[in-house]
Amino acid sequence: MNLHDAETLSAELRGRGFSLADGPEDADVVVVFTCSVREKPEEKVFSRLGRLARIKKKKPGMIVAVAGCMAERLGPAVFDRAPCVDAVAGPGSLDRLCDFIENPVAGGRAVFTGFVGAAAVSPVARRASGDGSHSAFVSAMTGCGKFCSYCIVPYVRGPERSRPAREVAAQAHARAGGGAREVTLLGQSISAYGRDIGGNLRDLLRAVCMVPGLDRVRFLTSHPADFDPGILPLFGEFGNLCPHLQMPAQSGSDGVLRRMNRGYTASGYRKTVERARDEVPGMEITSDFIVGFPGETDADFRMTLDLIEWAGFRNVFAFKYVPRPGTAAAALVDDVPPEVKQERLAELLAVARGTGRRRNSEAVGKTFRVMVEGPDSRREASVTGRTMGNHIVAFGGGFRPGETVEVRIESASDLTLFGEAV
Numbered sequence: 001m002n003l004h005d006a007e008t009l010s011a012e013l014r015g016r017g018f019s020l021a022d023g024p025e026d027a028d029v030v031v032v033f034t035c036s037v038r039e040k041p042e043e044k045v046f047s048r049l050g051r052l053a054r055i056k057k058k059k060p061g062m063i064v065a066v067a068g069c070m071a072e073r074l075g076p077a078v079f080d081r082a083p084c085v086d087a088v089a090g091p092g093s094l095d096r097l098c099d100f101i102e103n104p105v106a107g108g109r110a111v112f113t114g115f116v117g118a119a120a121v122s123p124v125a126r127r128a129s130g131d132g133s134h135s136a137f138v139s140a141m142t143g144c145g146k147f148c149s150y151c152i153v154p155y156v157r158g159p160e161r162s163r164p165a166r167e168v169a170a171q172a173h174a175r176a177g178g179g180a181r182e183v184t185l186l187g188q189s190i191s192a193y194g195r196d197i198g199g200n201l202r203d204l205l206r207a208v209c210m211v212p213g214l215d216r217v218r219f220l221t222s223h224p225a226d227f228d229p230g231i232l233p234l235f236g237e238f239g240n241l242c243p244h245l246q247m248p249a250q251s252g253s254d255g256v257l258r259r260m261n262r263g264y265t266a267s268g269y270r271k272t273v274e275r276a277r278d279e280v281p282g283m284e285i286t287s288d289f290i291v292g293f294p295g296e297t298d299a300d301f302r303m304t305l306d307l308i309e310w311a312g313f314r315n316v317f318a319f320k321y322v323p324r325p326g327t328a329a330a331a332l333v334d335d336v337p338p339e340v341k342q343e344r345l346a347e348l349l350a351v352a353r354g355t356g357r358r359r360n361s362e363a364v365g366k367t368f369r370v371m372v373e374g375p376d377s378r379r380e381a382s383v384t385g386r387t388m389g390n391h392i393v394a395f396g397g398g399f400r401p402g403e404t405v406e407v408r409i410e411s412a413s414d415l416t417l418f419g420e421a422v
């Protein structure tokens with residue numbers, strides 16, 4: 001979402017006559033996009049702002065803005081800790097931030113927050129034509145109404161607001177016309193797409209998959225409680241719909257899931273995984289987990305490990321629970337000691353590395369269609385790309401981003417496949 005918002009803002013400002021600087025030292029305007037989901041990224045933002053303050057001392061006319069969820073959450077309080085900041089803008093206020101950057105109030109500061117009555121996407125996001133890259137993000141909806149007890153998103157991005165499917169498809173069409181071969185549809189909980197406007201994800205995926213020139217269509221993020229099995233036949237119907245679900249489980253314990261207000265059980269999650277894999281050959285499922293949620297016992301945690309082993313995820317993202325002010329879970333006693341959270345996280349990641357290695361080793365000897373992303377930063381004369389199932393593949397050759405290449409896999413690590421073009 002932040003990457004998408006940053007691309008959108010940059011496209012809008014380029015349209016208004018600005019151009020991209022090489023770095024903050026050369027910039028007249030710096031916008032820091034922020035995340036509020038965890039505490040650590042917020043702290044990183046303030047240390048980044050400290051560095052920007054030193055640059056601004058030498059260039060007093062420089063505009064520094066803070067955008068995104070942290071801006072929405074803290075509002076003018078950002079100025080107290082970072083006096084170098086000129087403007088603060090939440091995710092629903094990119095338009096107003098662009099206007100401010102174009103016509104700053106001399107010496108004045110601005111706060112743009114609030115999403116009440118805001119459209120599903122801002123006019124600047126609707127206009128965003130992209131930068132000619134082979135891969136484009138298109139926002140299908142914004143906000144979230146799930147109120148998972150640990151999560152700040154519904155408070156900083158507002159309720160679910162879907163864009164009409166024809167509007168999303170039109171933007172995907174425009175991005176394909178501008179050179180995109182791959183589109184990723186974004187929604188905090190995209191399984192709920194369309195409920196507020198009488199639509200559904202099936203029709204949206206159909207409309208976007210039919211856009212000429214798109215070799216790949218992806219979508220993020222699937223919520224297990226809303227998952228509609230009706231989308232599964234579409235993977236057979238459309239060869240460009242990538243068989244990959246990013247579907248966070250968060251825990252394998254029903255008690256923890258209940259306290260998290262996730263709205264499904266561990267066995268319900270397993271059934272969804274089973275069905276998706278049964279109906280869609282090559283379906284890849286990746287997941288997110290939180291360890292050390294209030295009240296998580298060792299037995300709860302073992303159930304999470306068991307789920308990961310059972311599902312054999314190729315990749316998981318996992319975090320230690322940290323209470324976020326203003327969320328329902330912040331009222332629960334944070335009773336899992338930090339060292340236990342750390343041990344559990346390490347154990348979970350070790351188990352996930354094992355399942356990732358196992359899954360990746362099954363790919364050795366097989367051939368995949370890989371879309372090239374760019375040069376491999378670790379190996380000379382090599383590129384990296386992704387399979388339809390979102391495996392990362394490194395292979396030799398001077399291919400360009402967006403090219404699709406048949407690659408035979410020769411070896412695998414926990415996270416990457418290595419092969420040769422055939």
Ligand code: SF4
Binds near residue numbers: 145147151153188189
């Ligand atoms: S589904 Fe839950 S975790 Fe995901 S954004 Fe919504 S409230 Fe947050």
